[in-house]
Amino acid sequence: MIEVKNLTKRYGDKLAVNNISFKVEKGEILGFLGPNGAGKSTTMNMLTGYISSTSGQILINGADILDEPKKAKSNIGYLPEIPPLYVDMSVDAYLNFMFDLKKCKLPRKAHLKDVCDLCKISHVRTRLIKNLSKGYRQRVGLAQALINNPPVLILDEPTVGLDPNQIIEIRTLIKKLGKRHTVILSSHILPEIQAVCDRIIIINKGVVAADGTADEIASNITNEHKMTLRIEGPTHTITDKNTITDALRAISGVKYVRADMEREKGIYDFDVETDGKTDVRRAINELCKEKGWNILMLQLSDLTLEDIFLKITMGEQAAVPETETSGKKKRPEINIVLESTDAQEEETDGGDTDAEEEGGDE
Amino acid sequence: MGAIYRREMGAFFTSGLAYVFLGVFYIFSGYYFYNEVVLSGYADTSPLFRNMFRIVLFLIPILTMRLLSEEKKNRTDQGLLTAPIGLWEIVLGKYFAALTIFIIAESVIFIYAIILGYLGSVVWATLLGNYFAMLLLGAAFIAVGVFISSLTENQMTAAVVSMAVMFFVYLFDSFSDRISWQKLYDIVKDLSFYSRYIEFTRGVFNLTSVLFYLSTAFLFNFFTVRVLEKRRWS
Numbered sequence: 355m356i357e358v359k360n361l362t363k364r365y366g367d368k369l370a371v372n373n374i375s376f377k378v379e380k381g382e383i384l385g386f387l388g389p390n391g392a393g394k395s396t397t398m399n400m401l402t403g404y405i406s407s408t409s410g411q412i413l414i415n416g417a418d419i420l421d422e423p424k425k426a427k428s429n430i431g432y433l434p435e436i437p438p439l440y441v442d443m444s445v446d447a448y449l450n451f452m453f454d455l456k457k458c459k460l461p462r463k464a465h466l467k468d469v470c471d472l473c474k475i476s477h478v479r480t481r482l483i484k485n486l487s488k489g490y491r492q493r494v495g496l497a498q499a500l501i502n503n504p505p506v507l508i509l510d511e512p513t514v515g516l517d518p519n520q521i522i523e524i525r526t527l528i529k530k531l532g533k534r535h536t537v538i539l540s541s542h543i544l545p546e547i548q549a550v551c552d553r554i555i556i557i558n559k560g561v562v563a564a565d566g567t568a569d570e571i572a573s574n575i576t577n578e579h580k581m582t583l584r585i586e587g588p589t590h591t592i593t594d595k596n597t598i599t600d601a602l603r604a605i606s607g608v609k610y611v612r613a614d615m616e617r618e619k620g621i622y623d624f625d626v627e628t629d630g631k632t633d634v635r636r637a638i639n640e641l642c643k644e645k646g647w648n649i650l651m652l653q654l655s656d657l658t659l660e661d662i663f664l665k666i667t668m669g670e671q672a673a674v675p676e677t678e679t680s681g682k683k684k685r686p687e688i689n690i691v692l693e694s695t696d697a698q699e700e701e702t703d704g705g706d707t708d709a710e711e712e713g714g715d716e
Numbered sequence: 717m718g719a720i721y722r723r724e725m726g727a728f729f730t731s732g733l734a735y736v737f738l739g740v741f742y743i744f745s746g747y748y749f750y751n752e753v754v755l756s757g758y759a760d761t762s763p764l765f766r767n768m769f770r771i772v773l774f775l776i777p778i779l780t781m782r783l784l785s786e787e788k789k790n791r792t793d794q795g796l797l798t799a800p801i802g803l804w805e806i807v808l809g810k811y812f813a814a815l816t817i818f819i820i821a822e823s824v825i826f827i828y829a830i831i832l833g834y835l836g837s838v839v840w841a842t843l844l845g846n847y848f849a850m851l852l853l854g855a856a857f858i859a860v861g862v863f864i865s866s867l868t869e870n871q872m873t874a875a876v877v878s879m880a881v882m883f884f885v886y887l888f889d890s891f892s893d894r895i896s897w898q899k900l901y902d903i904v905k906d907l908s909f910y911s912r913y914i915e916f917t918r919g920v921f922n923l924t925s926v927l928f929y930l931s932t933a934f935l936f937n938f939f940t941v942r943v944l945e946k947r948r949w950s
Binding site: 365399402403404405406423424425427428430432434436438439440441442443447451452454455456457498 | 718719720722723726727730731790791792793794795796797798799800801802947948949950
């Protein structure tokens with residue numbers, strides 16, 4: 355559906371995008387992830403034909419964006435970072451304008467109604483865009499992109515500046531759209547990308563740093579597989595700590611066990627590291643059943659996408675310290691559910707800011 | 717092109733720019749009509765058109781200042797440039813919208829003609845000649861204004877620069893007389909918007925002048941397209 359070959363964009367001396375290549379298949383939702391200034395928007399602007407590339411080729415549905423711009427562009431619905439809204443128009447007038455601009459041949463009334471219903475803006479159609487809140491403007495922007503049912507949707511940070519409820523709504527909508535359209539979505543918010551995208555491309559300093567599903571990227575970046583266990587022994591004393599440690603070490607596939615501190619009275623935590631191939635959770639469960647121990651907690655602490663992101667974008671020296679990943683962070687593993695909590699949102703945002711600062715220093 | 721033309725026409729009226737333009741145009745043309753035509757006792761509309769040259773000079777930038785600068789500033793150009801339409805359609809849609817407002821303004825002359833009809837007989841040949849001359853002038857100046865608007869993100873800058881450029885063009889004549897080098901004198905004289913315009917108001921229909929105004933209009937629209945195109949490459 356979309357094919358990008360050796361795409362490069364140079365602004366004077368600055369190389370904004372450096373030799374990026376990737377393919378997006380039909381019906382795929384691709385996430386572009388990267389710190390601010392990584393080249394996400396530049397890439398999207400090139401994909402949509404807003405700016406041209408210095409070198410390289412972009413094929414949209416087989417049409418080259420520079421050689422056959424009209425054909426290629428008619429396949430794309432684009433929501434730029436700042437929605438291209440004429441604030442002095444009403445939503446209805448604006449959508450009609452975009453309908454004409456895109457030379458849409460679909461039945462006007464029905465199509466606009468569908469689009470408005472999908473984006474939940476039917477009740478504000480008569481209002482002026484300048485009187486709408488940011489969330490509604492974003493939705494009008496999305497509606498505009500959907501006009502003419504383009505097979506490809508390119509959305510540049512579609513949830514920026516929205517409140518948590520709106521973010522969830524827009525994400526749900528994008529997931530829904532992913533069934534009928536090929537979607538490219540950019541964001542610097544990790545849970546968003548995890549929640550919505552089938553595939554992720556991490557862009558850093560204009561190059562593709564990683565490409566694949568979240569799990570693939572995770573396993574490529576690291577072969578550490580860790581978990582934290584809290585096991586209640588029979589005696590509630592320090593002897594438990596030693597016997598449990600030894601027993602865990604005896605399980606095949608376990609590489610390393612370290613008894614952590616006493617989290618509850620007489621109960622210890624254990625950090626277990628495996629060889630990365632064997633799933634030892636069942637074996638541990640069997641062991642505990644046999645010995646009459648109780649597992650009070652089992653937490654996988656594989657690298658989250660955020661850790662990967664930080665690792666990739668901040669370079670080796672700034673990689674996440676081990677203790678932090680295994681000890682403090684109690685984060686759900688890779689498959690974050692769609693309705694991620696606000697707390698997560700904030701945490702990730704914070705992490706991203708750090709990444710940015712770090713990037714700026716280099 | 718139709719979509720952009722209709723949107724711009726709507727925007728002219730919702731933003732109030734069209735009312736300002738038409739209002740000021742009618743006030744001044746009314747004044748000159750009364751002062752130079754009615755009071756003179758002659759049914760000749762040429763003095764009106766001669767004086768309106770200066771007014772049009774300052775009014776056209778109001779019409780053209782926001783056409784492309786605002787798109788760039790509000791990033792709405794992203795919507796236009798990623799739509800499956802050509803750059804010419806964008807530029808011409810805007811150009812013809814501005815030209816339409818100008819024609820609406822200029823057509824007030826037919827109301828004056830009716831008034832003149834009561835006072836005496838209207839010389840339709842000169843009146844239509846004048847009307848046509850002003851139309852050509854507007855066509856050329858609007859293209860210049862649209863071009864200048866494409867160079868900046870700030871509408872005030874676009875307006876002031878356009879006014880300065882057009883006023884400078886108007887002054888061409890007065891300083892061309894001081895040029896002693898014959899060749900340069902000829903070139904400057906040939907580029908004069910004003911003397912060609914005055915020629916029309918005297919009732920002389922000069923085909924080269926028609927071509928001069930039309931090619932200016934085409935050339936500057938072409939430049940605007942190039943500016944939009946160049947922006948993609950930089």
